[in-house]
Amino acid sequence: MTTQPLLIDIVSDVMCPWCIIGYRQLARALEETGVPHEIHWHPFELNPEMPAEGQNMREHIVEKYGATPEQSEQNRAQMTALGAQLGFDFRFTEGFRMHNTFVAHQLLHWADQQGRKHDLKMALFTAHFTDRRDLSDNTVLADVAGEIGLDRDEALAVMQDQRFAQVVREQEQFWINQGITGVPAVVLDRKHLVTGAQGVENYSAILRQVTQAEG
Template identity: 70%
Template sequence: MTTPPQALRIDIVSDVVCPWCIIGYRQLAKALQATGTPHEIHWHPFELNPDMPPEGQNLRDHVAEKYGTTREQSEDNRVRLTAIGAELGFAFRFADDMRMHNTFNVHQLLHWANQHGHMNALEQALFTAHFTHRRNLSDNSVLADVAAEVGLDRAEALAILHDQRFAAEVRTAEESWLNQGIRGVPAVIFNRRHLVSGAQGEENYRRILEQLAAGND
């Protein structure tokens, strides 16, 4: 009897307000499908802007302040991201009033969703909520709505955000990845050993998967 191949463990350190995180995930997902690789994905928290105030900040102002990006550069980046997203079946709908958010509460909800087997669904829904529908991820009622849309209990989501019961666990997880040298996302770790940083493209992910399957690691 042939032993079925062991599922490839894939850890993804990510933030739902990072456009390259959803791009990288979509590229990886296509490579996984193309190669037929058995896998299990585990999402982990990273805050791009841990010092962001609760009300958030205008996105264009934020990237100008943080990266020195000009308005023209910002527009070019948005056009590029929108085109890449469209190729991957993801809709980026940027607008002048789009905001960057503090995502600590988001990661607490994701931690809770993981306990109920809904983490990947909630992760995808939050990417869409932010980048496609421009929903306010700084608003706990919006976060609870998104949680309910993937089958989680809305009242429980609100209670979690109110009492911050998973704050310590999320902080510990974030600090653990920082202590391992993760300073940017997406960071993808295969089989707990091989770190790949940034959105690498479907072809590069496919080559990585093929090398891992062949044991060339």
């Protein structure tokens, strides 16, 4: 097995329930296999054209994917059960809303400069799916940043002046150009693309295969 940490790039959006499920599964697999690793998060917008007020999640799923209300309900139940197994609390409601996350990705880029991107990413998943907070609201985003010990005033300033808008757009486009059209997308060692939430066992098997091949 290789002694160098395995580089893991994760392209995701905090609006994506399968992204937190997939990450938690991957984290369990990393723990079980003991593979040394280094995780880097990258931006992706599930809903780049979504208006500021967002959209009801059930309506959004029906409109975007053609799912029936019954299928949407079954999907939520499945995600909630999987989340519970992985220690993540999904609290879907009838009024649960999806939002655009371009500004949230800018805030994550800022947090990355302070070595806190992963922490903020986890906090935003919880803020959205567990606490049902509106991540299209700059005040809410600044609050979440402040709650994990980042400078709330600086967080607001970053979002207001859009200083990282261009670099985030470029990063998003880079991964689109690599053929990423959906998330979660996990790239191992810049060579092996794993899409979707694979499950702990599958992730473990993939990690072993990749590290043995590299070793």
